[in-house]
Amino acid sequence: MHVTHLSLADFRSYARAEVELGPGVWSFVGPNGQGKTNLVEAVGYLATLGSHRVSSDAPLVRMGADRAVIRAAVVEGERRQLVELELNPGRANRARLNRSSQVRPRDLLGVVRTVLFAPEDLHLVKGDPGERRRFLDELVTARAPRLAGVRADYERVLKQRNSLLKSAAMARRHGGRGVDLSTLDVWDQHLARSGAELLAQRLLLVDALRPLADKAYEAVAPGGGPVGLEYRGAAAEVASREELYELLLGALNEVRPQEIERGVTLVGPHRDDLVLRLGQLPAKGYASHGESWSLALALRLASYDLLKEEGPEPVLVLDDVFAELDARRRERLAELVAPGEQVLVTAAVPQDVPDVLSGARFAVTEGRVERE
Structure with a gap:
């Protein structure tokens, strides 16, 4: 192309x-x-x-x-x-x-x-989890463009659910009338359904990237690896959509009291992270500047190799x-x-x-x- x-x-x-x-x-x-x-x-x-x-x-x-x-x-x-x-x-x-x-x-x-290399890529290693979630989701969408709709659905449901939780939290803090939370179960189901699809694609992606990232790091910085990629969230292993749906639904139910207290959704793909490792240590906080750059480059090279293999x-x-x-x-x-x-x-x-x-x-x- x-x-x-x-x-x-x-x-x-x-x-x-x-x-x-x-x-x-x-x-x-x-x-x-x-x-x-x-x-x-x-x-x-x-x-x-x-x-x-x-x-x-x-x-x-x-x-x-x-x-x-x-x-x-x-x-x-x-x-x-x-x-x-x-x-x-x-x-x-x-x-x-x-x-x-x-x-x-x-x-x-x-x-x-496209696969884009830029100075901002250093944030993939040193930045907040949101940077790594964005990396995963953009690559997921590049592999399967239909996932853009799933991402949009998830964000829409998350916004509605957070709005309801925020109203409930504000009412509790100010001693007002309680907010009707009867629709929360429905929002949980919608969030778990779209979240399970997004989570499944992320987990498959991380599995596919692991060997490619390790190979790319060795090419950029010989002898500096191995590289590890660990998905951290409600689920960390590839499973069926229904299994992931049930996992997310159970996790949402478990943290519901804290969510009502804090007014925000505490479980789901929007809270997950991709932990990057060099050897046995997490790259964030331990990798040198040069190692961080090499790891960021390896992630982009791995992305390129994966996309080239598939399309x-x-x-x-x-x-x-x-x-x-x-x-x-x-x-x-x-x-x-x-x-x-x-x-x-x-x-x-x-x-x-x-x-x-x-x-x-x-x-x-x-x-x-x-x-x-």
Whole structure:
């Protein structure tokens, strides 16, 4: 899979941008703050319906504009598709596929597939559990786009359930009339049902990633492993959907008094974590800076290998990564990704792009993208 054309309108710093691409390595080089990352961020947004830099769409719309548009032509084998997203902060985003508007944004998932390496990846190792849950869920959705609907259902039910619990907690604290909790059993069932499906996919994913992550870490940092991945939550082993449903339902019932007291849902995939280990120790709190970087890179490389095994080869995006790495890791990473069908690289100076990734180059300056 590769992108042949990227078109932006009022996205980030670009009033307009038209970039012709193709297979192979493509580098975007220019000083910081000139718009390099904005280009690859747009490609990543088409793949995940989210940004790796911000959590909302508002910062993605150019100042003074009320919407932004990302459009890309994509080739997969003999198949060519045109995907388009219109970002409307505060309103529903709109999607088009092959010029048809009879699609939802999440229907675009799977048309563009990317694996993105960025400085923010360090948070996968050192950050909060939410960073690792997001990593898992984006990869789950890349493997099976239908899971986007399951994730949306889970978030909707969780919001409704939390609202009911919060009302009950507030009433208890202020001595008011008790809140009717008769619907809580129904919300529990809905949460456990969608949660079991999401949990099942996460557990299958972690099982598939374990050997790939260990192999990738050895490639990036020979002799530094082994790498361990441990899912931590209400269930930690692959089981049937019905078994996971019953586990979640039982866990919700067990903590219900505490939930009513605190006003929040305490059990479910939204509370789980992926524990990363190097040797016998958890990476968070014990791994050095270099080890943490190597582990983050290994997770991305494992993701790439997994997606490539199961479907179209993803576009590899390396956003200002090489400046963060020492010479050894820089060269090893470059050698590993160089054979990719399409590799998009951003760098502040040409020297940050390893020789093995020499290819077509764009100069990015003050929002202008010019082929060198």
